[in-house]
Amino acid sequence: MPTLPPERSRPTRPEPHRQRPMAESFGSDAERYDRARLRYPDALVDRIVDGSRGIGDVLDVLDVGCGTGIAARQFQAAQCAVLGVEPDPRMADVARRLGVEVDVATFEAWDPAGREFDAVVAGTAWHWIDPVAGAAKAARVLRPGGRLAAFWNVFQLPPEVVEAVASVYRRVLPDSLFDLQALKKPALDVYQVMFTKAADGIREVGGFGEPEQWRFDWEWSYSRDAWLDQMPTHGALTQLPPDKLAPVMEGVGAAIDAMGGRFTMSYATVAVTAVREATLPAPRHASPDSTSPHSTPEIGRA
Template sequence: METNDLGRRVAAEVAGAGGIAGLRRLSEVVAALEERRTELVEELRRGQEATWEEIGQACGMTRQGATRRWAERLRARSFGVAAASYQHGRPGYPQALIGSAVPRQARKVLDLGAGTGKLTRLLVDAGLEVVAVEPDAGMRAQLAATVPKAAVRAGSAEHIPLPDGSVDAVVVAQAWHWFDPALAVPEIARVLAPGGTLALVWNVRDESEPWAAELGALMHRSTRQRIDTEPVLPAPFGPPERLEIRWEHETTRAGIIDMVASRSYVIALPEAERARLLADVEQLLATHPDLAGRDAIALPYLTRCTRVRLG
């Protein structure tokens, strides 16, 4: 009762005389409180200080409800602790992608969920004016250092810090599966100019190469992350155009280790299990007949792009 009374007093103070201004103030505070609650849940889970059962009880929900609400979001927010591995190990994108992902007439582009700037760099090098939005502070620091010509902003797909109709195109590389489409779709449509485009991009390892298939089997022996790389976008977006590019990422043994270490499901593993996995990947790279004695390695990829037009 005491906690409820405190909440009511704070809400009344924030809302003031009410009206639209009061509603706006309440909404801003609710968003800030929810963000802080998520941070606390993340701290408790990362330090193994509380179970999902205990977190659910503290939040007035069941264990299943707490897990559904936060588990995936915490995985999405885990990349910051491995930002250096992400930058070193993750592949970039083939140059041919730009002409398909961004219309020729586009000038200002939003890279949404930009990470450490793997695609941002290509967009800037193509002469585009780029705003890069990324929610994770660790990733943003890498992004700003890697692509200083981009305008780097804190934000998310559900809350884009740009005015209405302010960009010609939006690109989302390796991130759509972390978004809440019910909130992201109208928010992206809001910031796009009339007739603007949205491009969703994924790099997928080409496991038709036997050693790449063995690598994939190792990476997913504890968990399997299934991602739809050909999603269907609802209105107000039109029918999709799809493209697939086959290419090779020139990397090293250390680069592959960092690529594996930067996966969200690997970051989330218990430390002993994570160490075993990385040791087994090192063993594969050192002993597989196609890789033994080599440091320079060409890792085969398929880049898949879905582009849709607003309206």
């Protein structure tokens, strides 16, 4: 089983969990987010569930940063009892309407009120959480033998779409913080910084076994309209005013039209996961900003 080396890197930009306006911008169109964002591989859900069975008769799952409940509903379908924690009430409202119980709070500030869980999961959300404070909170609410699993859908845009995005951004948003060079790199290389940060946070708090990294490769075919429906849910675009968003969508749509109106996206769903040990280390004093919720290594992919 591959494990994550304890290497560290100095961030060159603000941590995602400190970028609260972006972290809380996804609820601006929560219905679109739930409609357009892809689900996670069943194989990932099954592996988390199967690896946690036996701790309780029914697996109690805490979904951190549950959003509209996309991952939560997948765990419910696997016969788990799920509670979500979500800071954006607009996202939480959609999740509740779709059958997920949700507490509205940032995970760092959330009060578990004595509740314990067999698994703590986070789908495309752990980078918005302080990696040390988040791991410490997960350790406190997990039962011994319970699993922490943070996972992301990482996609690799076809070169033609990358060039279209880069061209449009240079023209429409020349002063944008969008990292065009990172967009052209292998997506997994960019995201590995985030995976390592999550694993380092788990190691730092103690109380967990050695973090592992799981990977599930798959593909998805997008029509022009389906991809343009998803684009405004990405972090780089959620805060754009309509007069800026429209030419971005138009330029990318034209590129997809030139490709025949659809394209196939390569995905890798990657989980950083560790099992809570039987005993926890003595608590340490929190740093002054350990309760402030981090940014993606590349703005726009999350």
